[in-house]
Amino acid sequence: MARVIFHIDLNSFYASAEEVLDPSLKGKPVVVSGLSRRSVVSTANYEARAYGVHSAMPIQEALELCPDLVVVKGHYSYYEELSEKFMKLIQSYTPYVEQASIDECYADMTEVIKRYPRPLDLAWQIQRQLKETLQLKCSIGVAPNKFLAKMASDMRKPMGITILRKSEVRKKLWPLSVSDMVGIGKKTAKALNALGIETIGDLAEYPQHEILHKILGKNTTSVIQRCYGIASDEITMNSDAKSMSQSTTFLEDLTDYDEIRAYFKKLAVQLSQRLKQSGMMGNVVSISVRYYTFETIVRSKRLTYPIQDADALFEQAMMLYDENQDEMAVRHVGIGLSHLNTVSSQKIQLSLFEEFKPSTTDDVIKDLNAQLSVPSLVRASSLLKK
DNA sequence: TCTGGGGTCCTAGGACCC
DNA sequence: TCTGGGGTCCTAGGACCC
Numbered sequence: 001m002a003r004v005i006f007h008i009d010l011n012s013f014y015a016s017a018e019e020v021l022d023p024s025l026k027g028k029p030v031v032v033s034g035l036s037r038r039s040v041v042s043t044a045n046y047e048a049r050a051y052g053v054h055s056a057m058p059i060q061e062a063l064e065l066c067p068d069l070v071v072v073k074g075h076y077s078y079y080e081e082l083s084e085k086f087m088k089l090i091q092s093y094t095p096y097v098e099q100a101s102i103d104e105c106y107a108d109m110t111e112v113i114k115r116y117p118r119p120l121d122l123a124w125q126i127q128r129q130l131k132e133t134l135q136l137k138c139s140i141g142v143a144p145n146k147f148l149a150k151m152a153s154d155m156r157k158p159m160g161i162t163i164l165r166k167s168e169v170r171k172k173l174w175p176l177s178v179s180d181m182v183g184i185g186k187k188t189a190k191a192l193n194a195l196g197i198e199t200i201g202d203l204a205e206y207p208q209h210e211i212l213h214k215i216l217g218k219n220t221t222s223v224i225q226r227c228y229g230i231a232s233d234e235i236t237m238n239s240d241a242k243s244m245s246q247s248t249t250f251l252e253d254l255t256d257y258d259e260i261r262a263y264f265k266k267l268a269v270q271l272s273q274r275l276k277q278s279g280m281m282g283n284v285v286s287i288s289v290r291y292y293t294f295e296t297i298v299r300s301k302r303l304t305y306p307i308q309d310a311d312a313l314f315e316q317a318m319m320l321y322d323e324n325q326d327e328m329a330v331r332h333v334g335i336g337l338s339h340l341n342t343v344s345s346q347k348i349q350l351s352l353f354e355e356f357k358p359s360t361t362d363d364v365i366k367d368l369n370a371q372l373s374v375p376s377l378v379r380a381s382s383l384l385k386k
Numbered sequence: 387t388c389t390g391g392g393g394t395c396c397t398a399g400g401a402c403c404c
Numbered sequence: 405t406c407t408g409g410g411g412t413c414c415t416a417g418g419a420c421c422c
Contacts, residue, residue: 038389057389183421187418187420217396241393247390248391
């Protein structure tokens with residue numbers, strides 16, 4: 001049985017959210033972005049897009065294109081709040097809602113839709129309700145699976161509703177450029193173009209799958225199936241974050257060790273705060289360092305115990321940084337933590353482990369550190385001596 | 387006007403174990 | 405004494421998305 005999947009995508013979400021906070025912005029070209037010389041556009045509203053301004057464009061360039069541009073600093077916790085309300089609203093229709101990002105979700109409306117004369121009526125209602133209650137515009141794609149729903153919602157923006165049936169794939173999907181497919185970015189598109197593949201139709205009919213495999217890897221089959229409108233209709237609910245990171249680009253490139261260290265400290269504190277807020281711990285620490293050349297390295301380390309504390313994050317980050325010191329000027333640094341688990345599940349794992357009685361002093365210290373969120377071996381050792 | 391920040395997933399090589 | 409082949413874990417790098 002074919003399912004009815006909705007993809008609901010908020011239009012220029014951050015910019016719209018700012019217009020809710022400050023209605024005087026309405027009608028003006030607005031971007032949400034950082035305020036430094038090195039910032040790029042996070043989201044542009046449609047008035048700004050009319051000038052050619054778009055996401056990821058350096059703010060300086062955007063101002064060149066549109067001198068009257070209103071540049072607003074993002075209020076990200078407000079966006080989170082609004083996003084939650086958005087998801088709740090969709091969940092009032094069906095429990096089968098998959099959050100795809102802060103401003104989009106998939107919803108399985110197979111059952112819900114039966115209560116409406118036409119699928120369009122449900123989509124209209126959702127659009128109207130989002131506009132009335134949250135002042136947010138959205139585009140909705142309606143299709144038998146997630147991929148087609150997503151492609152459909154992209155076809156009419158803003159405030160569009162598009163139904164895409166599997167029987168229409170040749171007519172509506174095949175003429176599109178391969179780069180319009182989700183998952184096909186710049187690099188992959190270029191490689192495909194080199195084979196003479198320009199459109200989704202070209203890709204669908206390309207006979208030599210072994211050659212495609214060199215470009216698309218293990219996704220080859222599923223990418224080709226997508227061209228024919230075959231894709232997953234499975235809704236994955238409530239997936240916890242797998243990693244969390246905090247990074248910053250300096251106003252000027254830095255060479256001074258202590259200054260860079262101070263930034264790592266700040267990032268560790270911020271990251272730890274967020275981890276604690278969401279009750280997460282993790283045991284793979286990573287840092288990223290981008291040099292003035294824009295070359296970026298990432299270094300990571302798996303710990304035998306999970307951490308959450310700012311001091312522990314900072315200590316591990318600095319160990320990774322020290323091991324990879326370079327005299328090049330640094331543009332950007334970041335700290336990340338992955339292999340996250342909720343604190344409560346960590347405690348369960350810990351208590352299971354305790355039945356086996358860790359034998360070495362090292363293990364005891366690590367366990368103590370994990371339980372107490374104590375960062376350094378020194379502090380745990382001193383506890384043991386008491 | 388040079389190139390943010392926060393994520394996910396895939397690939398590939400080396401270590402290590404059986 | 406010139407050499408196996410899986411499987412899994414760890415790390416690094418990169419593509420992609422919003």
